[in-house]
Amino acid sequence: MTSHQLIRRTLCAALLGLCGGGAALASDYPAKPITLIVPQNAGGTNDIVARIVGQRLGETLKGTVVVENRVGAGGNIGTQLAARANKDGYTLLMTISSSQAINPAVYKSPGFDPVKDFVPIALVGSVPNVLVVTPGFAAKNLDDFLKLVKAKPGVYQYASAGNGTLNHLLGEMLNSMGGLEIQHIPYKGVAPALTDVIGGQVPMAFASLPSVLGYLKSGRLLALGVSSPQRSPALPEVPAIGEKVPGYAGTLWVGLFAPRGVPAEVERRLGEAMASVLQHGDTRAALSAQGVELASATPAQFAALLQEDIARWGKLVKSSGAKID
Structure with missing residues (x-):
């Protein structure tokens, strides 16, 4: 083998390693505990849902999911942390519509973009x-x-x-x-x-x-x-x-997001795992007992719902004058 052939083979191997590294990493996912950030207090709706879903998600993925409450600024603190986390699928965000769809209109600088910074994984349900x-x-x-x-x-x-x-x-x-x-x-x-x-x-x-x-x-x-x-x-x-008041309606949804940029294979595995979790009888019973109405939506439909709510609640925030600096 000539020196040129050796260099060429080494370069090809390196490129294959780079291209396949994400897939190789994803094939072992999860190789360590997953942190599920909840930007609301313990005992609240989102926390209750996250602990029910998180336990089942860990079992489904054959790994460990740790729920971590990171509160403050109406949910902005935990959401910021999730947005800035490594894009490896080991830090996820379980959040609610009021934080993800309303806060960007209420806060002058929420510190995150609900659409650009996150990819929707699964809509859990509405409350x-x-x-x-x-x-x-x-x-x-x-x-x-x-x-x-x-x-x-x-x-x-x-x-x-x-x-x-x-x-x-x-x-x-x-x-x-x-x-x-x-x-x-x-x-x-x-x-x-x-x-x-x-x-x-x-x-x-x-x-x-x-x-x-x-x-x-x-x-x-x-x-x-x-x-x-x-x-x-x-x-x-x-x-x-x-x-009694025609047209009046407004529900809170709970959903799972990942920081935008996670490997496509990890995103796929999370989506499939969550679909399995939300079909499990014990999970459905536990969530229903808390008054959660389980959803049936694709990630694309979830993304569309987020966009609709951002526009809808943004108008109401503007008319109400609710603002937080």
Whole structure:
């Protein structure tokens, strides 16, 4: 073999190694634990979903998935960390629509681009918010509530998890579409908001179904309506607000993303694994018990939903004037 032939063969081998390195790496995936970043507090809707799904995802991939809560700035801190992580599939993001689709409109500099920085892997499901009141509230059903509040503009307040959150915007939407004037009281998270509603400091709140399900079962809160287009299977006796306020609807979705740039083979394997996870009977039962309505969407459909929600909630944020510097 001549020196030129040797150089040529060595160069070809090196190029093949470079081209096939990603596939070789992906074939062993996962070779180490996967970190699943949850940019919300432990015990919240996204955290509950992430722990159910994460355990099953680890079993399906024959690896380990570690849920890591990285909170702050309405979900921006954890989302930024995920966006800047290595593009190897070992750092993923489980997030909710309020962080991914609303924050870019609410925050002047959220620190990430929901479309350019991430690739959608799987839409897990949707969760309605529930309009809850204390059991001692004057209205015990949605009809009486709407009549009472409409007759007393500016008298009542509703609590939310903070400015620009979905439960804040759902209240603004109800004011606008229902001809009401309920004052917004923002909190730093849904837990303190619900504590004050239960304690009687604020008469009502919008909160995700998983976060209030226990309080509803114990009788510490009363559900008047759900924000989904139809009634929730978890609360079939509670009307959809849209039954009385035509066109009213807004749900929280939960989905899995990877930083854009992960190897195509890793992206494919994650997608296939998540499809298997979401078809597993135990997973479906556990999520349904939390009030999560499982989705059936391709990654492309999930990407389209994200784009639609960015546009939709962006308009409402603008009209409400909700901004955080």
